[in-house]
Amino acid sequence: MAASLPDLLVTAEAGRTRPPRTRAAAGWIRALRLWLPAGFLILMLGACFVWPNVYPVPNPVRGSVLYAGLSPLSPGHIFGTDPVGNDVFSRILYGGQVSFEVGAAVTAIGLAVGGLLGICAGYWGGAVDAIISRVLDVLIAFPALVLALAIAEGLGPSEVHVIWALSVFSIPATGRIARSATLELREQTFMLAARLSGTRGWRVLVRHVIPNIVPQLMTFSLLGFGVVIILEGALSYLGLGIPLPEASWGSMIAQGQQSLTASPDLVLIPSAFLFATVVSLNLLGDALRERWAV
């Protein structure tokens, strides 16, 4: 559009067919879009990590068969019990711990390793880029699920093994994003200015590249966090993730599958929490992306 139109107006309002009724309403809606999912996540984190340590919750693995198969809203068991007698509610909480731990670890590894590789590939280009890109390509073409299954199958299922297995998936994904973001950045004039002014390679990376791609990486990682949680669920669902009797949303779903027709809530409850958590992560990622205009 013409140079005379202030860009801020075009970006802020572009796309609205009808301007919001009041400026205040628009502000509220925007804030809600960020804080509603963020609030839910904080709630979940608190429930999963803080609550069991502060307030007594039935043991997730030592339920008594006497109480097996209770339906939700039974006294003492809000979500009922599973076929072995464990309290579903506490299994949800402990399962949530696993999901968040795995998600955080895998995302962190992806950012650290993949992000670094991607930045190096994008910044230095040439042979470095060629090598790193080929490696990333192989990892992406490689059915990570096979690797994950193989690791779990071979080394025995455990939370740590799940983290390793899923990192193989997260590193190339983050690497690609970091690389293309760095490439885009490199073309910009201020980068040229930095190089011309004699700033050395590492300093340019740290002071110019990283701060500018952090927003993009962060929003991508939030989406990735959700994907990792789903994948951890998949592995546990297949029996190759967190081993029973420990709680994991995925294994709970697998267990519940057997009585799907009779008592669907054993599938629906962990599914609902899984869904709500991932949706919140996605919504939060979107809201941040909008805020930071990535």
Added chain:
Amino acid sequence: MSESLLEVKDLKVTFTGGGRKLRAVDGVSYCAYPGQTLAIVGESGSGKTVSCRAIMGLLPPTAAITGSARFAGIQLIGLTDDQLRRHRGADVAMVFQDPTRSLNPTMRIGPQIAEAVRTHRPVGKPQAREEAVDLLRLVRIPLPERRFMEYPHQLSGGMRQRVMIAIALAGRPRLLIADEATTALDVTTQAQIMELLLELQSDLGMALLLISHDLALAASYADEVIVMYAGKIVEHAPAPRLFSRVRMPYTQALLEAIPRLERPAHSLLPVIGGRPPDLSALPAGCSFAPRCRRAADDCLAAEPPLTEHEPGHRWACWHPVEGGAEGGAA
């Protein structure tokens, strides 16, 4: 004097966003006649482009437009997009600044012109193709049949702009708005395009509206010149009069800032001090006063109205420049 083709009265455009109200165009009135070249000159942010896009309805939905813009008697302000669409291209056409970005990169130029032909007239494809080739010939592109099938990136900047003109002319408009049409071109090409525009205008009897920040360009090619600042018209006169008897200090400053060969080498270019005004927080009084050499107390207190102080010459200033040939025609 023939009937005015475009009559703009008290046009105002306001943008609201981020809690601020921005008055991009603040009461603009003028007339354009068939066969006449009217130049609207101003710096970035003066409102020259916004006012013309408002007439064509090409502004984002967040723009609030009031006032009147009559084309051949038809009121354009307030029409729905659907109604305005009938006028766009057929009555009023526009040529834009950056031909590289203004053409669809994945579509061949021929079909882009043919599309303009078929939009307003029920013409079959083969005939539209013929007309498009004719238009390419009209804008003096060599080997038009071959060029028809080329993509925009295969043409040079000057040729792309000719294609844009061809597109604009496809609907046989009576008013052509050239929005900084030559700004992105080098000087030689600029002259060629301007010559082409003027020739087409006289051949087709169109009214031509030239929008530019280049006062020298306006001087060379326009019949009448309007100078805009901060959304308002500050001076409006026939071109020769404006340049021989400039009144508004802003216009004078613009004229003085044009580099000229007659000046001694290495002399400082007299630029206008200060910064363009913040359109959401305009000062009371004359908008140019903060940067004006001749500003006095009454300039800061009250806004001077645009008045026709001399026949055919309007200006808005409490202390206009006196005297004769200051600035001189370019």
Added chain:
Amino acid sequence: MAVAEHTATDHSGSGARSDLTRRILGSSTLRLAGRRLLAAIPVLWGVTFLTYVVMDLLPGDTAQILLGANATPAEIHQLSVELHLNEPFWVRYGNWLGGMFHGSLGQSLTNQENVTTILGARLPITAELLVYAFVVSLVLAVGFAVLAARWPNGIMDRISLAISMTGLSIAPYVLALVLIYLFAVKIQWFPAIGYTSPSVNLVENIKSLTLPAASLGVPLFAVYTRLLRADIVEQMQREDYIVTARAKGVRPWRILLRHALPNSLFGLITLVGLNLGTLIGATAIIEPIFSIPGAGDILVQSINDHDVPVVEGIVVVFAVVVVAANLLADILYAALDPRIRYGRVAS
């Protein structure tokens, strides 16, 4: 700068007719494809090699696993020799690689069937499932994205965004179970498990694949719609050629479909290539749920059995498909963008 105009005139002398010849002989697209193909080969090799390494590193004696816990050491040893299991890694890998170049993928360790036969029976089923899921989700995505982009922030837009967000956030296996519960148990429209071959009954075939395809396709649809809608809206709001089209008086639908949409496909094409790997991987979970006898179905089982040839066979095919799809995406990208096809001219 005036020289540029002349250069342009000279260079673009060749018109539409010699275009075709120029294209075939020295087309940059062909060269691009060639280069990508060359680059793809080490990637393919890398994948097969990595898989072999991983499978080899799995602890546990393959022969023992195959024979079960009651096997005697003598039986185990005999089977190891029979299956060449105790030869060094490089010999085994070399044999396998050599076999592949001769068109043989070896034999399953569990039942001695030719891997090629096994894949031949199972791959078409997985392929049908994937194509079903992919095509339907793509078509629906384009439809929704176009409707959403026509009236940004309108009703259609909000609905499609909500559906996208939901589809993105749901796990395929969860969706599968929910779909089974709703459509196979409660309202019995589709079978919960089982597969009918198209040669037996086409309608039943489609029905048996619908729920699995939906489980795979909904997340796909969500991602595609989101991206395409965002790209179209961005074109419509930020690009100058759209303003030109409006100034010409072109109708809004035509601007959307003829101008904005073709220029918005690039991101989608790249995404499809990238997503294919995940999609294929998901079949390993979805097929067993619905008892679809495809390639994904035996993948998990084969890994458990340490049945290396079968695993390798599947991995190779999947890797080839992924690499080929990405290659195709690159070519398509270049084919659609005339700037890449014809190269740039002065100025």
